[in-house]
Amino acid sequence: SQTIHQWPATLVQPVGSPLSLECTVEGTSNPNLYWYRQAAGRGLQLLFYSVGIGQISSEVPQNLSASRPQDRQFILSSKKLLLSDSGFYLCAHGTPYGYTFGSGTRLTVV
Amino acid sequence: KQEVTQIPAALSVPEGENLVLNCSFTDSAIYNLQWFRQDPGKGLTSLLLIQSSQREQTSGRLNASLDKSSGRSTLYIAASQPGDSATYLCAVWMNNDMRFGAGTRLTVKP
Numbered sequence: 001s002q003t004i005h006q007w008p009a010t011l012v013q014p015v016g017s018p019l020s021l022e023c024t025v026e027g028t029s030n031p032n033l034y035w036y037r038q039a040a041g042r043g044l045q046l047l048f049y050s051v052g053i054g055q056i057s058s059e060v061p062q063n064l065s066a067s068r069p070q071d072r073q074f075i076l077s078s079k080k081l082l083l084s085d086s087g088f089y090l091c092a093h094g095t096p097y098g099y100t101f102g103s104g105t106r107l108t109v110v
Numbered sequence: 111k112q113e114v115t116q117i118p119a120a121l122s123v124p125e126g127e128n129l130v131l132n133c134s135f136t137d138s139a140i141y142n143l144q145w146f147r148q149d150p151g152k153g154l155t156s157l158l159l160i161q162s163s164q165r166e167q168t169s170g171r172l173n174a175s176l177d178k179s180s181g182r183s184t185l186y187i188a189a190s191q192p193g194d195s196a197t198y199l200c201a202v203w204m205n206n207d208m209r210f211g212a213g214t215r216l217t218v219k220p
Binding site: 034042044051101103 | 141142144146151152153154155156159161199201203206207208209210211212213
């Protein structure tokens with residue numbers, strides 16, 4: 001079975017600083033990978049998904065970007081964080097047979 | 111565009127009660143539906159996955175049903191326990207990604 005690794009677990013960053021969140025997958029090849037954000041008390045918002053190396057689809061215009069440099073690596077980045085980027089970020093591997101999530105990163109922008 | 115709605119948004123019950131959580135979706139062309147549990151500050155844990163060709167799935171005290179034609183799913187929890195307190199999310203898979211409801215926050219009082 002596949003395992004999703006996300007780090008760091010928590011992060012406090014000042015406004016205007018850069019961001020890099022990493023997600024890696026074990027136990028599968030050529031996975032579909034996803035980044036979601038969950039704002040306090042709200043549902044999950046799909047930010048990006050990737051079906052392969054270098055292939056990124058963006059769901060909503062925002063201050064964030066994503067990259068897929070390797071088959072099992074998915075990175076979420078920002079050049080300059082905004083206060084509104086605060087939230088809980090989840091990486092997931094998805095197939096028509098179900099989703100598996102990482103443990104998430106709690107980002108607080110101050 | 112797929113919209114997933116969960117009712118109620120919050121639910122509080124005494125220990126031992128049987129309860130039903132509801133999920134509805136607007137586009138019935140789904141591949142599967144998955145129920146997740148999320149504890150505060152944690153990632154999502156998969157509870158049950160129902161393929162589009164199935165009507166229901168059971169795991170222990172949990173039973174999930176799917177009526178694809180009417181765009182509805184229910185999660186039935188029997189003999190609720192305080193440890194069941196969490197947010198329950200439903201999600202539907204279609205076109206390479208999964209869309210989530212906002213969740214139902216369940217509190218089971220001892």
